[in-house]
Amino acid sequence: MEALRELRVGFIGAGRMAGAVARGILQAGEVQPVNIFASAPSNTNLDKFKSFGCRTTHCNLDVLKNCTLVFLSTKPHILPLVLQEVAPAVTPKHIVVSMAAGITLKTLEELLPAGTKVLRIMPNLPCVVQSGAIMLARGTCAGEPEAALLKRLLSNCGLCEEGPESYIDSHTGLSGSGVAYAYLFSEALAEGAVKMGMPAAMANKIAAQTLLGAARMILETGEHPAVLRSAVCTPGGTTIRALHELEKGALRATVMNAVEAATSWAREMGKR
Structure with missing residues (x-):
């Protein structure tokens, strides 16, 4: 495996998530x-890469010619056409990493030369602030060295977990879409405090910090969320009364249904 100082990394597609991953790598x-290349049809998104000091081009083939590790970060409906364009330039030295939702490893391998080392990742929006959650899955020709290299590169983007490809759809429902669930819950927390007299700006800040602190305690203590929740609930106290109200509203069942709905739709997209 190449030394990382010499590794050349390319992005075909230069949108927000590609920029977030590139920032984390840097x-x-x-x-x-100077060893990161990005291609896109216009300069709109390439300007961000230029601000990082990266090289940019309007030609996708330039990325393949100059890079060993290539991220496919176009919109899913565009990716098959892009693969048809670049497939002749893909060689055994390349590692191809798709970030496109709904495009399976099987499809990627069918559209690329036989034996191509292909992986899929599914990042989520907080990668923009290097606090993301990423699921990684390997294709049939990608081994431990390729997975280890990718995990090392993505380590500064947040948490990176590896699993079978079937986990990617679950990850989409849990974490990709789950960011929106967290925002909705944070908004509701803050609005509850506003209702009780707290200024909105202060309530929003405290709600966000509350979610951040709770998440860090789960990650850093390794405790199950139920254990930590029980520790907050003193007998006859405020928290148990509040949790009772959440249970009346079937919060847990509703969130589980939301994850299921998003996962099911991600799976449906993969069949199209």
Whole structure:
């Protein structure tokens, strides 16, 4: 495996998530900006990469010619056409990583030359602030060295977990879409405090910090959320009364249904 200082990383597609992943890779300090290439049809998104000190182009083939590790970060409906364009330039040295929702490893491998080392990742929006959650799955020709390299590169983007490809749809329902569930809950928390007299700006800030602190306690203590929740509930106290109201509204069942609905739709997209 190449030394990371010499590794050349490419992005075909330069949208928000591609920029977030590139920023995380650069902040890890092992890949040089001059060794990151990005392609897109216009300069609208490429300007962000230029601000990082990366090289940019309007030609997708330039990325393949200059890079070993290539992220496919176009919109899903565009990706098959992009793959038809770049497939002749893909060689055994390339590692191809798709970030496109709904495009399976089987489809990627069918559209690329036989034996291509292909992986899929599904990042979520907080990768923009290096606090993301990423699921990684390997294709049939990608081994431990390729997965280890990718995990190392993505380490500064947030949590990166590996699993079978079937987990990617569940990850979409849990974490990709789950960011929106958290925003909705944070909004509701803040509005409850506003209802009780707290200024909105202060309530929003405290609600966000509350969610951040709760998440860090789960990750850093390793405790099950139910254990931590029980620790907050003193007998006859305020929290148990509040939780009773949430249970009346079937909060847990509703959230589980939301994850199921998003996962099911992600699976449906993969069949199209």
